[in-house]
Amino acid sequence: MGKRLNSDEMQTIFEILQKSYDVYGPKIYQGTGCFSDTDIVRYGLLNSWEELVWDQKSDYSFKEVLFPVSETILYFTEDEMKTADGVARQRLIFLKSCDFHALKRLDEMYLKNGAEDYYYRRMRENTVFAVMGCKESGKNCFCVSMGTNRCEEYDMYIFPDEKGCYMELRCRELEVLLWDYGQNAQEKLNFVEKNEIHVEIPENLPDIIHQDSMWQEYGSRCIGCGRCNFVCPTCTCFTMQDIFYKDNPKAGERRRVWASCQVDGYSDIAGGHSFRQSQGERMRFKVLHKVADYKKRFGYHMCVGCGRCENVCPEYISYVACLQKLKEKEGK
Known part of the structure; x- marks a missing residue:
């Protein structure tokens, strides 16, 4: 009621x-x-x-x-x-x-x-x-x-x-x-029943999809700004920062701050090593996490289809188009 x-x-x-x-x-x-x-x-x-x-x-x-x-x-x-x-x-x-x-x-x-x-x-x-x-x-x-x-x-x-x-x-x-x-x-609830965009999420990607040449095209287009991560409602990564006060350098506060898997330095580790150095590799990591890896672990897709990443990219990189390319490679 x-x-x-x-x-x-x-x-x-x-x-x-x-x-x-x-x-x-x-x-x-x-x-x-x-x-x-x-x-x-x-x-x-x-x-x-x-x-x-x-x-x-x-x-x-x-x-x-x-x-x-x-x-x-x-x-x-x-x-x-x-x-x-x-x-x-x-x-x-x-x-x-x-x-x-x-x-x-x-x-x-x-x-x-x-x-x-x-x-x-x-x-x-x-x-x-x-x-x-x-x-x-x-x-x-x-x-x-x-x-x-x-x-x-x-x-x-x-x-x-x-x-x-x-x-x-x-x-x-x-x-x-x-x-x-x-x-x-007692009334019918209003929810969207149809979108202008229809996406078919691939459910059977080949094991070697991470080696596919499609990821290379994003290396020259993506500028690594991280805006897609910051507007996404399901991105959860953060980094830690210790702030020391000027009036007492021995006191301060620890903050956690949003981080992005698309920006330089995110995958750096001790010894100066860094994983996923190219933007194509970072794009691959983000997309496959949203529509493949997360589901293997939790049983449902991480992406909720809000389309914000599609709206905000300054280089007009289409997340939807990327999903469509993955769908075409399904089962191959």
């Missing part, structure tokens, strides 16, 4: 949520795009219901709210160390279905891939998720091909239309806060 809300009740719902949560969602940051006088849509703290962007895909994913670009994990002096405190309040994140599926991938890597990541778990357990219904496919989306266009295990589902808003709650905590508002209703 769901709830049908009018526009006034929608704002009331948002204000009630603000009292218990820091509410995050995709919003417009004016004048901060890559080109002059352009805007960008990325996740941030919402101050009103009207700030929430429904009609377009965010340029960056929800990942930077749950797993910050730069996060202080501990403070140290010459004598002692202190773990950094977590966020003060619970968080509620509005996100689309593809990003909600990406959450499962992040959980797999940080909570089930060996020892649990303490900092991720702390944030994860302090966060609830509201899935935003999609009326139509975004640019370069192929979520239907990846089976991530629909989801069920959300805490809240919400979708606005000309009549107001339809909402479903599957979290006891949210039910206590919101159930007294709106009229009882």
Whole structure:
């Protein structure tokens, strides 16, 4: 059973949520795009219901709210160390279905891939998720091909239309806060059923695919900027940085910062050795991890079909076209 809300009740719902949560969602940051006088849509703290962007895909994913670009994990002096405190309040994140599926991938890597990541778990357990219904496919989306266009295990589902808003709650905590508002209703959930782009993921690649000459063409085109990794909701790699304070060089803080398998230095090891030195080798590593290696280990693909990497590449390298080439080599 769901709830049908009018526009006034929608704002009331948002204000009630603000009292218990820091509410995050995709919003417009004016004048901060890559080109002059352009805007960008990325996740941030919402101050009103009207700030929430429904009609377009965010340029960056929800990942930077749950797993910050730069996060202080501990403070140290010459004598002692202190773990950094977590966020003060619970968080509620509005996100689309593809990003909600990406959450499962992040959980797999940080909570089930060996020892649990303490900092991720702390944030994860302090966060609830509201899935935003999609009326139509975004640019370069192929979520239907990846089976991530629909989801069920959300805490809240919400979708606005000309009549107001339809909402479903599957979290006891949210039910206590919101159930007294709106009229009882049962409506069909709005999710994208068709994308302009259809992708067939190869399921039977030859063992020697990593030696294929197709990867060489990316060596001259890719500039190794790492933007595809930073907008991807399922990339999880990070590096560590120790920051020493100027007023006391024996004290400082340790931060973990997003890293990219596409940039120079990522695969460097002690002794000056480096793996995957060419951009073609790095492209191969990223793509095969998303649609082959990860599935062999966990049983489903890492890629969720959001298409952000396709949108953001400054060299117009098509991830979708790469997948199509791999499909043509399947079984050979």
